Amino acid sequence: xxxxxxxKMEKIVALCKRRGFVFQGTDxxxxxxxxxxxxxxxxxxxxxxxxxxxxxxxxxxxxxxxxDAAILMNAKVxxxxxxxxxxxxxxxxxxxxxxxxRADHLLKDNGIDAEGMSLEMIxxxxxxxxxxxxxxxxxxxxxxxxxxxxxxxxATAGPEGQVYLRPETAQGIFVNFKNVVxxxxxxLPFGIGQIGKxxxxxxxxxxxxxxxxEFEQMEIEYFVRESEWxxxxxxxxxxxxxxxxxxxxxxxxxxxxEVPENDLAHYSKRTIDFEYNYPGKGFDELAGFAYRTDFDxxxxxxxxxxxxxxxxxxxxxxxxxxxxxxxxxxxxxTAVLCESYREDEVxxxxxxxxxxxxxxxxxxxxxxxxxxxxxxxxxxxRGVFMLLKKEFGNIAWDDNGxxxxxxxxxxxxxxxxxxxxxFDTLGENPDLLDTVTIRHxxxxxxxxxxxxxLVSRLK
Amino acid sequence: xxxxxxxKMEKIVALCKRRGFVFQGTDxxxxxxxxxxxxxxxxxxxxxxxxxxxxxxxxxxxxxxxxDAAILMNAKVxxxxxxxxxxxxxxxxxxxxxxxxRADHLLKDNGIDAEGMSLEMIxxxxxxxxxxxxxxxxxxxxxxxxxxxxxxxxATAGPEGQVYLRPETAQGIFVNFKNVVxxxxxxLPFGIGQIGKxxxxxxxxxxxxxxxxEFEQMEIEYFVRESEWxxxxxxxxxxxxxxxxxxxxxxxxxxxxEVPENDLAHYSKRTIDFEYNYPGKGFDELAGFAYRTDFDxxxxxxxxxxxxxxxxxxxxxxxxxxxxxxxxxxxxxTAVLCESYREDEVxxxxxxxxxxxxxxxxxxxxxxxxxxxxxxxxxxxRGVFMLLKKEFGNIAWDDNGxxxxxxxxxxxxxxxxxxxxxFDTLGENPDLLDTVTIRHxxxxxxxxxxxxxLVSRLK
Numbered sequence: 001x002x003x004x005x006x007x008k009m010e011k012i013v014a015l016c017k018r019r020g021f022v023f024q025g026t027d028x029x030x031x032x033x034x035x036x037x038x039x040x041x042x043x044x045x046x047x048x049x050x051x052x053x054x055x056x057x058x059x060x061x062x063x064x065x066x067x068d069a070a071i072l073m074n075a076k077v078x079x080x081x082x083x084x085x086x087x088x089x090x091x092x093x094x095x096x097x098x099x100x101x102r103a104d105h106l107l108k109d110n111g112i113d114a115e116g117m118s119l120e121m122i123x124x125x126x127x128x129x130x131x132x133x134x135x136x137x138x139x140x141x142x143x144x145x146x147x148x149x150x151x152x153x154x155a156t157a158g159p160e161g162q163v164y165l166r167p168e169t170a171q172g173i174f175v176n177f178k179n180v181v182x183x184x185x186x187x188l189p190f191g192i193g194q195i196g197k198x199x200x201x202x203x204x205x206x207x208x209x210x211x212x213x214e215f216e217q218m219e220i221e222y223f224v225r226e227s228e229w230x231x232x233x234x235x236x237x238x239x240x241x242x243x244x245x246x247x248x249x250x251x252x253x254x255x256x257x258e259v260p261e262n263d264l265a266h267y268s269k270r271t272i273d274f275e276y277n278y279p280g281k282g283f284d285e286l287a288g289f290a291y292r293t294d295f296d297x298x299x300x301x302x303x304x305x306x307x308x309x310x311x312x313x314x315x316x317x318x319x320x321x322x323x324x325x326x327x328x329x330x331x332x333x334t335a336v337l338c339e340s341y342r343e344d345e346v347x348x349x350x351x352x353x354x355x356x357x358x359x360x361x362x363x364x365x366x367x368x369x370x371x372x373x374x375x376x377x378x379x380x381x382r383g384v385f386m387l388l389k390k391e392f393g394n395i396a397w398d399d400n401g402x403x404x405x406x407x408x409x410x411x412x413x414x415x416x417x418x419x420x421x422x423f424d425t426l427g428e429n430p431d432l433l434d435t436v437t438i439r440h441x442x443x444x445x446x447x448x449x450x451x452x453x454l455v456s457r458l459k
Numbered sequence: 460x461x462x463x464x465x466x467k468m469e470k471i472v473a474l475c476k477r478r479g480f481v482f483q484g485t486d487x488x489x490x491x492x493x494x495x496x497x498x499x500x501x502x503x504x505x506x507x508x509x510x511x512x513x514x515x516x517x518x519x520x521x522x523x524x525x526x527d528a529a530i531l532m533n534a535k536v537x538x539x540x541x542x543x544x545x546x547x548x549x550x551x552x553x554x555x556x557x558x559x560x561r562a563d564h565l566l567k568d569n570g571i572d573a574e575g576m577s578l579e580m581i582x583x584x585x586x587x588x589x590x591x592x593x594x595x596x597x598x599x600x601x602x603x604x605x606x607x608x609x610x611x612x613x614a615t616a617g618p619e620g621q622v623y624l625r626p627e628t629a630q631g632i633f634v635n636f637k638n639v640v641x642x643x644x645x646x647l648p649f650g651i652g653q654i655g656k657x658x659x660x661x662x663x664x665x666x667x668x669x670x671x672x673e674f675e676q677m678e679i680e681y682f683v684r685e686s687e688w689x690x691x692x693x694x695x696x697x698x699x700x701x702x703x704x705x706x707x708x709x710x711x712x713x714x715x716x717e718v719p720e721n722d723l724a725h726y727s728k729r730t731i732d733f734e735y736n737y738p739g740k741g742f743d744e745l746a747g748f749a750y751r752t753d754f755d756x757x758x759x760x761x762x763x764x765x766x767x768x769x770x771x772x773x774x775x776x777x778x779x780x781x782x783x784x785x786x787x788x789x790x791x792x793t794a795v796l797c798e799s800y801r802e803d804e805v806x807x808x809x810x811x812x813x814x815x816x817x818x819x820x821x822x823x824x825x826x827x828x829x830x831x832x833x834x835x836x837x838x839x840x841r842g843v844f845m846l847l848k849k850e851f852g853n854i855a856w857d858d859n860g861x862x863x864x865x866x867x868x869x870x871x872x873x874x875x876x877x878x879x880x881x882f883d884t885l886g887e888n889p890d891l892l893d894t895v896t897i898r899h900x901x902x903x904x905x906x907x908x909x910x911x912x913l914v915s916r917l918k
Binding site for chain 1: 476477478479482484485486487488489490491492493494495496497498499500501502503505506510513514518519521524525526527528529530531532533535536550557558559604608609610611612613614615622624631634635637638639642643644651656658660662672673759762763765848852853856
């Protein structure tokens with residue numbers, strides 16, 4: 001049975017709340033727009049995505065170094081990077097209600113692409129087309145709105161107390177470039193990887209984990225000689241595809257969008273957006289990959305007065321160029337959920353399951369006794385449970401209701417294997433002594449396996 | 460050779476910077492007080508502390524559920540929790556220079572304990588004792604200063620845009636209590652564990668990872684029936700000691716400080732601070748453990764209008780009471796570094812090493828060829844390296860300088876085992892074919908082990 005894509009996203013969001021993956025942030029107080037909390041299963045899935053990424057791109061490679069820079073940085077970072085001046089959206093106000101809107105969104109609703117327009121051009125377009133606020137009132141002139149959250153550090157009132165919540169983790173890497181070079185003596189080309197929270201004060205946060213105000217990034221800044229950027233760009237492009245494979249995303253649901261030259265950020269000579277085909281939404285950003293030249297290191301060298309030069313083995317000095325593969329954790333989580341959400345029909349009833357890869361599933365297996373009121377079954381099942389929990393950690397125990405209901409519950413949260421201990425396990429059929437039933441999530445098929453072989457079968 | 464405790468902390472801080480554990484935040488721009496960045500080895504050690512904690516207290520237990528709530532929450536959370544009104548420090552200003560100081564710190568410098576003093580009492584004491592600012596100038600009257608960082612969400616100017624950076628992760632758990640109960644159907648007693656960043660606008664951030672403005676917490680809220688709190692308190696107290704054992708901290712370096720009844724927070728009926736004996740500093744906080752009664756759930760029930768009742772199997776309804784074991788990741792990291800920092804004498808030279816437990820060390824082992832200019836040695840060593848890297852992940856490769864220097868480098872970053880491939884490995888001595896030298900960090904002892912046994916020996 002195919003799943004209608006019309007409401008697939010709504011079904012996923014509902015499943016996420018019902019089964020403890022994702023909750024609206026602070027929902028008991030009416031929520032906070034653009035913030036989401038991960039429940040017990042969401043944090044398990046999220047942690048696995050992050051640790052698999054770290055294994056693939058940091059720990060698993062000899063040319064990569066990890067970093068965890070602070071969210072609060074000296075404000076000079078954001079002046080040098082251009083964010084104070086340039087990380088802005090155009091904003092207009094409803095002159096009656098004082099509600100504020102993204103001017104480019106209002107223009108887009110009227111069929112106009114505001115990309116690259118100055119404030120004056122936006123004002124002129126609004127006037128010319130007679131564009132009103134969604135409530136039908138006149139609009140104010142457009143002004144810029146910086147998307148960085150501001151806060152103050154210390155108790156003084158002066159400008160020295162002004163800081164920002166980082167809008168990207170990347171700059172934390174650039175300002176630590178010399179620290180990593182000095183402490184680790186890496187050889188070019190090499191990269192620095194980081195996972196961490198970033199914040200953007202979106203005027204119009206969108207549904208679920210798209211365009212949120214607080215999000216987690218997995219970012220790499222890969223430092224290369226200018227002459228080798230194209231070769232390394234191609235190698236990383238392929239590595240990014242391998243990551244999507246590892247997440248279990250089908251290649252037909254992903255496309256590369258080559259950002260046209262005239263739309264490139266001023267520091268970039270080439271940028272690819274990797275887009276996923278989210279149900280009911282279409283292709284939208286999953287990850288980005290930019291060649292940032294030496295823009296950032298040069299900008300920080302100039303602003304800080306510190307050298308950002310790398311010294312080659314032969315004494316040549318250079319400021320490396322940078323490739324930036326950048327991944328949103330929430331986007332990856334959403335794509336994995338969308339990709340794995342399935343419905344089929346079992347005994348005339350709709351069965352919902354998440355076909356998650358085993359290395360991502362919150363629980364690798366669920367163990368249960370056939371009946372919970374038979375102490376000998378429970379005791380045997382507990383032994384199997386402890387054996388597997390010691391080996392894998394993420395093993396569930398479920399003795400509620402009948403076996404069929406347990407299967408449905410585990411299907412819905414993507415547990416690949418359900419293991420049931422029955423009277424044959426205890427030797428009622430002597431041929432089956434110390435064997436258990438393994439039931440497979442995606443096919444519903446069952447097989448009989450010896451307890452002694454369970455660990456290797458589940459690997 | 461014993462290490463002088465006078466400058467041990469300075470040595471550790473210097474090692475942390477030199478070898479890529481911890482850097483001052485944004486140091487190329489003169490730093491940001493109270494913020495620190497973790498370098499490649501610091502993030503490795505930190506990640507291990509966090510994942511071991513998660514395994515011990517969340518994944519490893521059947522009564523625990525994980526959570527990852529957002530840093531930005533609806534401001535009503537902090538009104539209900541009492542932080543908006545009560546999370547304050549008393550502040551005085553130098554009337555000449557406008558510099559601001561913690562009034563309680565100035566009083567402490569003059570031998571006066573300001574604990575529990577009202578602002579009026581502080582003013583009276585300053586007047587009476589003639590206390591001046593550190594520059595000798597008169598002080599302003601004391602006022603309260605809220606330690607929560609404030610920011611604004613959205614583009615509107617009204618009070619609805621006011622939010623705070625969370626000063627603790629705990630409230631993210633309380634506001635998700637019902638979500639976890641509804642989605643996971645846990646049985647009392649049960650707990651929710653969370654690891655995440657929190658922020659406090661300390662007026663006087665102190666050296667290194669003590670009293671920082673941005674820090675990471677590992678917190679548990681454990682929900683119990685009121686009648687069982689003492690029994691569960693004792694069980695958790697022992698579990699906390701086991702955690703310190705697992706970090707490799709000696710019990711003689713840790714003490715429990717039972718907070719006296721008249722110093723308890725208004726919501727707590729019992730609180731223990733676990734203190735570590737930091738070198739050159741003495742006993743200071745490492746972790747906290749509080750019985751918070753039902754204060755938080757009741758406060759949120761009242762403020763949100765949502766029920767925080769738990770329904771027992773027999774239909775009994777109750778608002779659970781809460782035990783809170785709370786750990787600072789930075790404090791744990793610091794204690795582990797202090798505990799493991801050692802100096803001894805080898806061939807008349809001081810040798811510095813970190814006696815880190817194997818399960819925490821950034822690298823489990825380092826592999827190197829005896830000589831880097833012998834391709835047959837390098838090739839063989841690469842094979843051993845790849846074998847171990849596939850099994851463990853965190854394996855270092857080092858072919859720089861002579862073997863003695865490599866040992867010193869690995870000692871300093873706490874690598875438990877150095878593995879050297881030499882000509883005997885290749886069969887120069889046929890009896891030693893396919894064996895390698897394992898050199899042990901703490902003792903400097905060396906032994907010969909077959910490559911086929913390496914994986915099991917390193918486990």
